[in-house]
Amino acid sequence: MKIEYNTIMERDRNDLATEIFYAALKAVDPYNAVRLYTDKIRSIYQGGDFNRLIVIAFGKAACPMAKAVEDELGDLIDTGIAITKSSGKEETPLHPSTRGEDTNSPCLFTPSPLHHFTLFNANHPVPDEKGLKATDEVIKLIKGADEKAIVLCLISGGGSALLVSPCEGITLSEKQEITELLLKAGADIYELNTVRKHISKVKGGRLAEIAYPARIISLILSDVIGDRLDVIASGPTAPDRTTFRDALMVLDKYGLIDIAPENVIKLLQKGAEGLIKETPKDGDLIFKNVDNIIIASNRKALEAAKARAEGLGFNAEIISSEITGEAREVGKWLADIARAKCSNRSNRSTCLISGGETTVTVKGNGKGGRNMELAIAFAMEIEGIKGITLLSAGTDGTDGPTDAAGAIVDGETIKKARAMGLNPEEYLDNNDSYNFFKKTDELYITGPTGTNVMDIQIVIIEK
Structure with a gap:
C-alpha cells in the first residue's frame, strides 16, 4: 500500500x-538468491551421470549461501567447505532468517549451524594464514574430482582475499604486502584483482583448471561494477581477460615497481616474457563444462x-x-x-x-x-x-x-x-x-x- x-x-x-x-x-539476500537455483542443480545432478556434489563457498556471503544449499540439497552433498570473513573472534555460521516485511530490522540473519560444511573464518581484505589453510583444503578436495562430480562454487565479494594460495616462489607475507600497497595507493578492484590473479594458484580461472574435468556450477553474488565474471573474487572459475603484462602495468601506474616485493616483480616479469604459463583464457577446454551465473547485483x-x-x-x-x-x-x-x-x-x-x-x-x-x-x-x-x-x-x-x-x-x-x-x-x-x-x-x-x-x-x- x-x-x-x-x-x-x-x-x-x-x-x-x-x-x-x-x-x-532484502532484494539481494544471498540465501534466497541461491534457493532460486537449487531445483535446477538437483535436476542437473539427477539427470546426469553424477555421483558426487562438492560445495565450495567463499566470500562475505559464504555462510548464508551455503546454508541455502544445505537446506535444499543436503541429501546430495558429499562434502562442503565454507570460507568467510572473520570478525576476530570465534563465530557461529550464520544465515538469514525469515524476515517477512520488516525491512527496518538491524539484524539480517540469525545463527544456525552448518552440518555439511567445514567452516573457516579468515581475514579480509588482506589475506591471512587461516585463509591459506582453508584454500589448501579446497585444493585437496577438488583435485580428487572427476567427470562424475559436480563442484558447486558459491562465490561472493571478498573471495579474492579469503580464497588465497600464492604461486610457487611467493610467500603469504609478500602477497599481504602487495595487497596493502595497492589498497593504500587507491587501486580499484579491477587493478587490484589483475595483480592478484597473476600471483595466485586459484584465481583467474585456475580453480576451474584444478577441478577439471568435473562439472562446475558457480552461483555468484556480484560486488563489481559491470558484473565482470573475471573480476568478482578474481574470477576463480572464469576465463581471465588480463595478462602478466597488465599486472606489471598496474604496479607501474601506482609507482610500486621499486617498492613491491622482489619475488612478486620477478614472477610477473617472467610471466610477461612467456616463461610462466598465463592464466586460462576464453576458449580453453577447461571451461567447456563450467557455468558461471550472476544471482544478485548492485x-x-x-x-x-x-x-x-x-x-x-x-x-x-x-x-x-x-x-x-x-x-x-x-x-x-x-x-x-x-x-x-x-x-x-x-x-x-x-x-x-x-x-x-x-x-x-x-x-x-x-x-x-x-x-x-x-x-x-x-x-x-x-x-x-x-x-x-x-x-x-x-x-x-x-x-x-x-x-x-x-x-x-x-x-x-x-x-x-x-x-x-x-x-x-x-x-x-x-x-x-x-x-x-x-x-x-x-x-x-x-x-x-x-x-x-x-x-x-x-x-x-x-x-
Whole structure:
C-alpha cells in the first residue's frame, strides 16, 4: 500500500533512509538468491551421470549461501567447505532468517549451524594464514574430482582475499604486502584483482583448471561494477581477460615497481616474457563444462531501493549503479546533484539513489572507509542547507577496517562538528572519517548483513 506523502515526512529522515536501504539488502539476500537455483542443480545432478556434489563457498556471503544449499540439497552433498570473513573472534555460521516485511530490522540473519560444511573464518581484505589453510583444503578436495562430480562454487565479494594460495616462489607475507600497497595507493578492484590473479594458484580461472574435468556450477553474488565474471573474487572459475603484462602495468601506474616485493616483480616479469604459463583464457577446454551465473547485483539492490522509495511517496531516481573514483570527489559530485535538486524543489520529496564502489588514496594514519570519507565530503558541501540527508553504506555492513557500515549526514553535520571543536578538513586529510563520525554520533552501524553487492548511497531531499 502506498503511504501518503505528508504522513511519511512526519517520520525521521534517517529512519526513511534506513528503510529504503534495508529494502535494497532484502532484494539481494544471498540465501534466497541461491534457493532460486537449487531445483535446477538437483535436476542437473539427477539427470546426469553424477555421483558426487562438492560445495565450495567463499566470500562475505559464504555462510548464508551455503546454508541455502544445505537446506535444499543436503541429501546430495558429499562434502562442503565454507570460507568467510572473520570478525576476530570465534563465530557461529550464520544465515538469514525469515524476515517477512520488516525491512527496518538491524539484524539480517540469525545463527544456525552448518552440518555439511567445514567452516573457516579468515581475514579480509588482506589475506591471512587461516585463509591459506582453508584454500589448501579446497585444493585437496577438488583435485580428487572427476567427470562424475559436480563442484558447486558459491562465490561472493571478498573471495579474492579469503580464497588465497600464492604461486610457487611467493610467500603469504609478500602477497599481504602487495595487497596493502595497492589498497593504500587507491587501486580499484579491477587493478587490484589483475595483480592478484597473476600471483595466485586459484584465481583467474585456475580453480576451474584444478577441478577439471568435473562439472562446475558457480552461483555468484556480484560486488563489481559491470558484473565482470573475471573480476568478482578474481574470477576463480572464469576465463581471465588480463595478462602478466597488465599486472606489471598496474604496479607501474601506482609507482610500486621499486617498492613491491622482489619475488612478486620477478614472477610477473617472467610471466610477461612467456616463461610462466598465463592464466586460462576464453576458449580453453577447461571451461567447456563450467557455468558461471550472476544471482544478485548492485543494480538489483538499487531497483528495490527505488521501488521502496516510490512506495513511500518519494519521487525516486537511480543516478548510477557504476559509481567509481576517489570517495571524497564522489561525495562532492553527489552533493552538487543534491543542491541542484534542492534549488528546484517540486511538490514531492525526492530520493536519489546510487551505487558502486569508490576508492580511497590513503595519505593519513586515521581510521575509516570509503563510505564515511564520501559522507564527510558530502556534508562539507551541503553545510547549512536544510532538508538534505545522505546515507552511504556498504551492503556487507562494513566500511573499511571498522565496525560501521558507513554514515548518515545532513546539512547540520558540519555545523555540529565545528561547535564541538572538530575540524572536518583535518579528519578528511588524515583519512580519519570513522573517529569524526564517532564523535558526531553519525556512524551507521548494522552489523554483518550476510550479503555484499558493493555500496549504496541514498539521498533524501525534502520538498
